[in-house]
Amino acid sequence: MYVDSHTHLDDFPPEELDGVLERARAAGVGAIVLAGTTLASTEACVELARRTTMLLAGVGIHPMDVTAPVDDACAEQLRQLALSTPKVVTVSETGLDFDKGAPDLSLQYQAFRAQIRLALELGLPVIFHSREIPGQPELHMEALKVLRQEQGWRVGGAMHYFQGDERAARECVDLGIYVSMAKPLLRRPDLQAIAAALPLENMVLETDTYPQPFKGSRDKWTEPRDVPLVAEKLAELKGVPVEEVERVTTANFLAMCERAGAPGRVDAVRAAME
16 A cells, blocks of 8 residues: 655545545555644644544644744644654654745744754654755755754655755765655656656655645545556656555655654554555
């Protein structure tokens, strides 16, 4: 079965969730990680994971939602949410965003560093966001530089919704960070070239699912059921059966959680997939 390592299902109306999960199960997706973006969102993700077998959660403050430093009080709330259930398997979503309208970079850097330190304390991998200014792919290196400085490699993690260049992919591998492939792999030749060259053992899969009314038809929204589409493209690029991509990327997610060291988290992932 597949793992969708990054979604925002907490943003969906409650009445939609059963259908989303049924379609995911029918597509062979066994476990889905919900990424928190604010304290309220994190609390919602944790509660959904507690109530729903196949759901897991991340705790975090998204760089686009940083409005103040992640101080001791904020970190303590994230800590307590993470400790409340073994179904919290990652610190996510954190990272850096250089896009127009993003919060002050000094706040973003402080929040990212604070959340990496929390991940080290808790023994959780860091699944992180990185968005560059168009035409400046070198900005992806900033998040990786912070992870190196803060010794984030000790717990590992994944570069979520990877859209970096070959240099960023190589730095991820060097740091023991997984490259998380999503639907951009279906349409971007530059990502396809990176994926073809990158060992399968360095990749996990995701959809970054969130409500997409801008697409018009509800059937066109990205959902966890789309993970196999990413796997099929990856299998084509690697010249291997899709079953091999499924097996390896799922094993990679489990290995990411095991490496980080928090007790019970790998068992929680396996239980979500039963």
